[in-house]
Amino acid sequence: MSKLIKYFRWYDYLLITLTIILTFLRVGFDLTLPDLMADIVSVVIENGSRSEIFSIGLEMLLYTVLAVISVFFISFLSSKVAARFANILRRKMYEKVQSFSAEEMNDFSVASLITRTTNDIQQVQNLVVSSLRMALRAPILAVGAIIKIWGRSSSLTLVTGISIFLIVVVITFIFIKVGPKFKIVQENIDDLNLVTRENLTGLREVRAHNAEEYQKEKFERVNEKLTNTNIYVNRILMMMHPFMNLILSGTSLAIVWVGAYLISQNSINLPTMMAFSQYAVQTVMGFMMLTITLMMFPRSFVSARRVSEVLQTKAKINSPLEPVTKTGETGTIEFKDVSFRHKDAEEYILKNINLKINKGETIGFIGSTGSGKSTLINLILRFYDVSEGTLFINGQNIKDYPLEQLHDLVGYIPQRAILFSGTIASNLRLGKKDASEEEMLQALKTADMDKFIKRQEDGLQYKVSRAGQNFSGGQKQRLSIARGIIKQREFFVFDDTFSALDNKTDSRVRKNLIKHIKGATTLIVSQRVGTIMNSDKIVVLDKGEIVGFGTHRELLKENKIYQEIASSQLSKENL
Template sequence: MKLLARYLKPFVGILLVCLVLLFGQAACDLSLPTLMSDMVNVGIQQSGLEAGTPEAMRQEGLQLLSAFAGEEDRSLLEGGYYTIEPGSSEAQRFAEDYPLVREEAVCVLREGQTQEELDALEGAYNRASYAMLLYFQQAAESGDLEQAAQNLAQSQLPTVEAPLPDGQTGLEGSQESFLQGALPEESSQAESDAGAPTLYSSQGDSAGEVDSTAAQEPVENSAPAGETSQEGGSGLDMSQGLESVSLEQLYQVIPLLAYVPQEGLQQAQEQAAASDSMMGEQVGVTLARLFYEELGMDTAAIQSRYIWNKGLQMLGVALLGVIATVLVGFFSARMAAAVGRQLRHDLFAKVEEFSNGEFDRFSTASLITRTTNDVQQIQMLVTMGVRMICYTPIIGIGGVIFAVQKSVSLSFLVALAVVVFLGLILVSLAVVLPKFKILQKLIDKLNLVSRENLSGMMVVRAFGNEGYEERRFDAANRDLMETNRFVQRVMSLLMPAMMFGMNLLSVLIVWVGGHAIAQSTLQIGDMMAFIQYAMQIIMAFLMLAMIFILVPRASVSAGRILEVLDAPLSIQDPEKPEVLEEPKGVVEFQDVSFRYHNADGDVLEHISFTAKPGETTAFIGATGAGKSTLVNLIPRFYDVTEGAVTIDGVDVRKLSQHQLREMIGYVPQKGMLFSGTVASNLRYGKEDATGQELQAALATAQAADFVNAMDEGVDSPISQGGTNVSGGQRQRLSIARALARKAPIYIFDDSFSALDFKTDAALRKALARDTQNATVLIVAQRVSTILHAQQIIVLDQGKMVGKGTHKELLQTCPEYREIAESQLQKEELE
């Protein structure tokens, strides 16, 4: 917005800092679901093993993998490891990590490999592991391994030198162990049912699908060999199935592979290569843990260390996010407070420059609302907007990117939710947006009614119209309430609808994600992370909804503030004002005419006269004749429509307003005092006035007696508007304030109307003495006040119908004589 751009310009540095902090906060918030996913997937399901490729294994383990790997993968596996013999220097180096190296040769991952080579090696390892699992499933159906064991026994071929179960040696031990512990014989069904360990189980599909829950959660009881799972597709449980068979039994299968049909082995290798890599990773990690345990490594400690590490990372990231959030809140609050302060300052300064023409355009109640309520709306937008407007797109876009990385198949759910929520927000905005402008106008109206009632309380009570004012206030209050209630109802419906959508989205993600987990295309941790990212995306839309509530309302307020700040001033200083070095105070009206803004006719027409220093020029006429309007042209409260008003021969429009008004001591019709003390009010026109000067002004204004009678004298308090003194006392203090200025020109706009005749006479006598070298202009309703004026100007309907002294006007001006006859005794007229 134009207004915010103008007032946020000095805070560009803070805005950039906030933006950096918001990026940091978003990075922390987006990292937490990934860390949680790693803790579940790796820390819990993979026992803390981040990479499926084992760092070390027995030679038999490498032989087992090579047997089930394709030619290219076999080459990668054999080239990726090298053998360490027991007793060598390298064996001593690895003895602490792999205790078994003290007793036998161990294959260790070759050092110095690039990341690309390691990735290729991991792929080969996972494919070989999964191919082994698939082959065992197929062999359960075909009986290939059982037939191979019988062929091996008949040929009496030598077996690999692998450790055998106690009490068994040679081929017979290998065959018997394999037949009893590895192959699903019909004769061993009872033992299997009784809990005998199984390596694989039969299934209807020879290719076989791995049990969908195997990669995600432990199964309490594996299906017995030879039986089909209840879901119709049994397969090997990747977490328990491999653990229920010792690696020694798997090693004994190696020599049998030479006697099995190679078509089945190739089919398993092809299926492993074509299948989802996630399944191979899960099988590979499970097999790697068995390799580590075989080497004597503490896998429980590895898992615990990984979980602690991820947990501490999550705590650290969360702490950094909190710090960033607090700092952004701190900076945005300070920035909003500074913007609000500057706005109020500029509004007040602008209003101070207003002429009466601008005050006719903007009501006092409206200006108060714009300075308070409207500025508060802008301040709230800055406070919340810096955090939300900048943070929402970061977390929303980031959440989408991270969610898609976790699962592309679930992304359509987020897209659907985004469309629905965006539609809800747009519909709500279309309904409530027109109401925001109405709300501010209704607040103006309520303030207007309240202000009029409070300022006119005496009149209301005098006429007994309290009931009418209550009904008037209730009507304004009810209009505001109904509009506000409508807006709040719409907004209150929006949030529950979005929360319901958020919960529904979570259920849909779990439902769709559960099927993906069952198909082994998604891990539990990734689904949990996806839910968190989906919630972050929805929270971004919730914040977007709040922004859409704040921005339109603040936009209306900004427009109202700009109306004041950008309002053209009808009275402005000239670019190069003239300066009166020693003003004498000669005031001259040269054929002056004046018309109010948008008025049909002139209220003053062709007024010409000269008011000289040492003389009193008085203005009299019927109510509405234009007397006050005329004297208001001198200090440029209004500018003339035609003609010119000059002081010492210089047009007042060529003088700066400050210098012009410095030359004038002005007393308005209504005595206006400010909260403070008597002294502070008297020094309003001259800050450095001494106590003696104040007493002299009070004496001339006939106010010294009642002021000195107060408990604290000139230091006595004055309440707002001077309500703790009478109307006559307020007028006399206003006169004293003007006199304390020692100005060359004095304007008294019907300032003696609240004075009794005795006080009026005494004041005029003292005034004539103290202003004998000044130009005095008096607007009066009473002829007695201006009897001794050197020049009296009679106005009638904006026209000057008489000019002269009291005696001259009695002879030459019927209008003046009519006024005088209505107020003076016959003797006074002669």
């Protein structure tokens, strides 16, 4: 939690200071009431006048009203501080996750990041609220009440001290039992979110394979684990309430019993005993409130640590401190002795890649599954950094480019088309913020989606539902292509982009692209020979190595792996 305190703003500290002052005032008002009550009893015993009783009663009413006003402002200020703090944490979490490379995303699962951004930050917000409302008041009240009773009666003070000792014992026992379980609860919530997300995302596949029972059992296992842990924690916590009530009631009874004996011995009088009884109860109540608050702390601290883990994680891929200096070279990519492997992995995914791509060339990449095609593309986009060797963009080390500038150079169209809820226009403007209607229509025409738009009354304002569920796979892919090409860039990367298109549509779109992105350096990753056979050069990858480089005709003659791939897909006439 200490690492998150820095996210409080300076004006939050002013509000916290004001909350502390109001808490002291409230406790002062509360601690004044028992003495006033004792004064009323003394007046009654001494047969005082009604005006004296009325005057003391008005004074008690005044202090009560002031205490209520203090409570109102304490609640308002603490809620405001906590809500704003949670808002800042959510924003910082979002910004941090946006800066993560693929490597950091692998360290935290998506389900875990969702839990940390929602449930964990909510726990931290609850911690701030309870700290300012209860945890702050409890020790002040307890200490203030102890000061009030100190020296009035050693016997009654001993009774109160025994009660406090018993509370401490109960607190310690509960902390030892439930403290470690709160971390397990949050991890179980992560697992539950993961299973739920998988099931909802793959609902069609689950139904298609009649795997409902399997997924149900999987969910039940995780749900049962979370439920059992929660039951264990709640059972232990529920033990606290009867014990606390027993201690509180026992304290009141003991004070009355001991006080009655002391009164019979003329050691104290009745008003003193009544005041002492109320102060003792306030002392015990202070410790009880502190206990209730402390019960929330373990889980909140676990959540705070989980949030802090994300915020303290340093992105391994960052923009350089010094901006790139232009070399005069444009549209070129060069791999020099590039190798890549994931963190902690023993085997390399890419090995000794040496490749020079010149401006305006169209380069195709093909290979079996797992040959490293997409990984190579990810290096160009700097989703990962090379493990060995150097990757040059326009003659400059890719690490010297600010990430925003690098991504502005490359138009990336992935295999999995992602659409965002909104309209077709809003999705296209993710590729170019200030795209005109004419530019959007041209991009859609290139992607062979113009006819679909013309059939819709809303045109470019046609609604896109969540994840583009109201579009077919091919339509989503073509919209993704339109978004990727709407802005003229030096490089375009198509990572198995045409896989969701039929052969005729694939052919039309690629012909349109030749005109639309003329002059740009184009990289096409595909499993289909027909998609890349007209490329200027084709790179054949196998087990992370380049095993072939040349034109379609050259590779058919010289490269055995390419021959096998091509012959398995195309007839002799098409070859």
